[in-house]
Amino acid sequence: MEIILDFLRLLIFPSGLFLLLAGLLYEWVDRKLLAQLQNRIGPRWFQPIADIVKLMGKEEVIPDGSNKWLFVWLPIAALAGGLTAALYVPIMGIKPAFNFTGDLIVTLYLLSLLTLCMGLAGSNTMDRYSLLGATRTFTQLFSYEAPFMLALLGPALVAGSWQIDKITAYTQNHWLIFTQPIGFIVVIIGLMGKLELPPFDAPEAETEIVAGALTEYSGRGLALFRLGKGVEMVVGLTLVAAFYLGGVSNPVLFLVKTLALLVVVAVLQAVLSRLRIDQTVGIWWRYGALLVLVQWLFMFVGQRLTL
Amino acid sequence: MEEIIERKPFEVQVGPQHPALKEPGNFQFTVDGEIVTKASVRLGYAHRGIEKAAEERNWIQNIYLVERICGICSHIHAMTYCLAVEHLANIQAPPRAQAIRVLVAELERIHSHLLWIGVTAHEAGFDTLFMYSWRDRETIMDILENLTGNRVNYSANLLGGVKIDVDGEQKTGILKGIEILEERTKHYLNIVTTDVFFLQRTRGVGKMTQRQAEVMGAVGPTARASGVARDVRIESPYGAYDEFRPNLIIEQAGDLEARFIVRVKELFESYRLVREVLDRLPEGELSVRMPRRIKPAEFAIRVEAPRGELFYFVKSNGTDKPERVKVRTPTICNMTTVVKLVVGHQLADVPMILAGIDPCFSCNDRMVIVRDNRKIETIESRR
Numbered sequence: 001m002e003i004i005l006d007f008l009r010l011l012i013f014p015s016g017l018f019l020l021l022a023g024l025l026y027e028w029v030d031r032k033l034l035a036q037l038q039n040r041i042g043p044r045w046f047q048p049i050a051d052i053v054k055l056m057g058k059e060e061v062i063p064d065g066s067n068k069w070l071f072v073w074l075p076i077a078a079l080a081g082g083l084t085a086a087l088y089v090p091i092m093g094i095k096p097a098f099n100f101t102g103d104l105i106v107t108l109y110l111l112s113l114l115t116l117c118m119g120l121a122g123s124n125t126m127d128r129y130s131l132l133g134a135t136r137t138f139t140q141l142f143s144y145e146a147p148f149m150l151a152l153l154g155p156a157l158v159a160g161s162w163q164i165d166k167i168t169a170y171t172q173n174h175w176l177i178f179t180q181p182i183g184f185i186v187v188i189i190g191l192m193g194k195l196e197l198p199p200f201d202a203p204e205a206e207t208e209i210v211a212g213a214l215t216e217y218s219g220r221g222l223a224l225f226r227l228g229k230g231v232e233m234v235v236g237l238t239l240v241a242a243f244y245l246g247g248v249s250n251p252v253l254f255l256v257k258t259l260a261l262l263v264v265v266a267v268l269q270a271v272l273s274r275l276r277i278d279q280t281v282g283i284w285w286r287y288g289a290l291l292v293l294v295q296w297l298f299m300f301v302g303q304r305l306t307l
Numbered sequence: 308m309e310e311i312i313e314r315k316p317f318e319v320q321v322g323p324q325h326p327a328l329k330e331p332g333n334f335q336f337t338v339d340g341e342i343v344t345k346a347s348v349r350l351g352y353a354h355r356g357i358e359k360a361a362e363e364r365n366w367i368q369n370i371y372l373v374e375r376i377c378g379i380c381s382h383i384h385a386m387t388y389c390l391a392v393e394h395l396a397n398i399q400a401p402p403r404a405q406a407i408r409v410l411v412a413e414l415e416r417i418h419s420h421l422l423w424i425g426v427t428a429h430e431a432g433f434d435t436l437f438m439y440s441w442r443d444r445e446t447i448m449d450i451l452e453n454l455t456g457n458r459v460n461y462s463a464n465l466l467g468g469v470k471i472d473v474d475g476e477q478k479t480g481i482l483k484g485i486e487i488l489e490e491r492t493k494h495y496l497n498i499v500t501t502d503v504f505f506l507q508r509t510r511g512v513g514k515m516t517q518r519q520a521e522v523m524g525a526v527g528p529t530a531r532a533s534g535v536a537r538d539v540r541i542e543s544p545y546g547a548y549d550e551f552r553p554n555l556i557i558e559q560a561g562d563l564e565a566r567f568i569v570r571v572k573e574l575f576e577s578y579r580l581v582r583e584v585l586d587r588l589p590e591g592e593l594s595v596r597m598p599r600r601i602k603p604a605e606f607a608i609r610v611e612a613p614r615g616e617l618f619y620f621v622k623s624n625g626t627d628k629p630e631r632v633k634v635r636t637p638t639i640c641n642m643t644t645v646v647k648l649v650v651g652h653q654l655a656d657v658p659m660i661l662a663g664i665d666p667c668f669s670c671n672d673r674m675v676i677v678r679d680n681r682k683i684e685t686i687e688s689r690r
Contacts (some may be wrong), residue, residue, distance in 0.1 A: 056326060198432055199432065
């Protein structure tokens with residue numbers, strides 16, 4: 001019986017089918033909001049689903065000079081990473097499906113798997129744009145990853161546990177956005193960097209390098225990468241909402257808080273212009289990392305004083 | 308045994324098909340990481356043989372042909388051609404016609420500059436500015452449609468005058484639209500000079516000194532952003548421009564920010580001119596009679612298109628067809644500056660520097676063959 005339940009958790013809810021659809025829905029909300037902010041009409045609600053269905057039906061062209069095995073499996077690994085990460089976070093405000101001590105770190109690394117796979121997928125082909133895109137993807141990964149992780153470890157520190165379950169139990173009574181505002185800013189911008197949303201879309205800047213690392217991907221592979229991004233968006237927003245916005249203890253709170261975060265993300269996308277990759281690195285290491293360290297300093301001092 | 312690893316230069320081909328290029332053109336960039344170390348351009352993908360075709364058509368048919376050289380600045384081509392042919396035939400369009408030509412030319416400049424702001428913002432990944440400026444550009448497109456009946460090829464010119472007149476209702480419509488646009492343009496000027504994120508992409512990028520601009524023969528707003536005081540409307544007024552005088556807009560910095568500022572400020576200048584023309588529109592006829600055949604003569608004229616200096620050379624041979632029509636569009640003059648300026652910049656800046664000159668590939672494609680000691684030189688081999 002337990003095994004069947006585990007399979008349901010993997011394939012239907014919280015991971016699997018539900019998360020894929022949720023990812024597409026969030027992608028639509030993001031696109032629609034951005035379009036409205038830019039005075040456009042934007043896509044209809046089923047557009048992301050239609051895109052995926054269409055891409056799935058298309059022929060997948062595997063370019064010469066690339067490792068075929070890697071080319072096919074990287075998108076699958078990327079999506080799998082996102083889906084696995086979802087098992088450890090409170091999707092829809094429901095207790096994480098699995099937990100163990102230190103699952104926060106595992107989740108963060110699983111979330112990075114998508115970026116890693118995209119970078120590898122880009123390096124795997126001979127295409128110039130893909131190679132440049134892959135370089136930029138990795139560069140960006142190394143710039144936002146450390147501050148992003150440090151910012152997510154802030155709540156872990158005050159909760160006294162590295163288990164997502166226990167951290168959310170703590171944050172339900174504490175709105176950390178007020179006690180750790182810097183961490184919140186860093187984490188939300190880090191999430192945008194992770195999802196390669198504007199202004200951090202240099203790795204896939206279409207006017208420079210076409211589609212970046214994914215230039216050679218078409219059909220199924222591209223669809224899987226896009227699904228992976230949608231999943232990662234939901235998981236990332238869940239983590240931020242659970243850690244910083246007073247927890248997500250029920251589905252209503254979950255929807256309200258994650259969608260509110262999505263509005264913030266969409267507004268940021270609309271008002272900022274794309275950063276060059278060197279400027280992205282500069283922002284993260286000059287300001288992002290330092291700000292988080294300042295935040296940590298305050299936290300340590302605060303803890304010493306209260307003890 | 309020692310293994311020799313040869314470092315081959317990493318070449319990035321941009322075009323002929325590329326999302327940054329709305330028209331076909333090919334650029335080869337040799338990059339070292341993200342830095343461009345060498346650049347070259349290859350043009351000619353949209354060569355349409357218009358100059359040759361012009362020799363096969365009569366004077367009147369050619370108005371419609373030259374109007375289609377450029378999709379953005381269609382009026383200026385027809386107007387320049389008409390001015391040249393009128394000069395050859397020794398007639399002059401009536402003052403009201405001249406003023407209406409200036410009116411349409413300035414409306415066209417507004418539409419071209421607004422379009423450019425959007426395109427360049429899009430190259431910088433600032434899609435919100437792109438969408439907003441193109442939305443506002445619709446105002447001017449509606450005005451042009453209301454005035455001439457067309458959104459793109461206005462077909463306002465005749466040999467010896469213009470086809471269209473401006474009545475009171477149209478006048479109020481134009482003034483209303485201009486008022487809205489002026490308000491919006493103030494907002495854009497504010498954005499391009501104060502938005503920190505956008506300034507990171509424009510300030511100090513693609514810097515061209517005044518000397519460089521003069522040596523490379525830059526024209527139009529690109530040159531004016533580098534401190535070159537050159538505007539054909541001012542230095543040799545044509546048509547009604549000696550009556551309706553624009554002010555010279557000039558910036559010294561020479562970077563992309565300066566090009567933005569020059570073009571946005573030129574918008575204000577165009578609004579002023581449009582108002583002035585509508586205010587002091589001379590009364591009278593719209594056109595004069597034009598002979599069918601023109602005695603052998605030749606005439607060269609230069610005008611200020613939205614993108615810069617446009618040059619026409621027209622030669623007649625006594626028939627109803629031209630012997631030769633030579634067109635030189637501003638893009639070809641500015642193209643060398645792109646290849647020069649991108650070296651040392653990041654690949655990410657390339658699309659913006661390219662868009663910074665407001666390129667129009669299908670306008671600039673010419674076949675030039677200079678035969679010299681059996682060595683054939685084209686524009687391509689001379690780069």
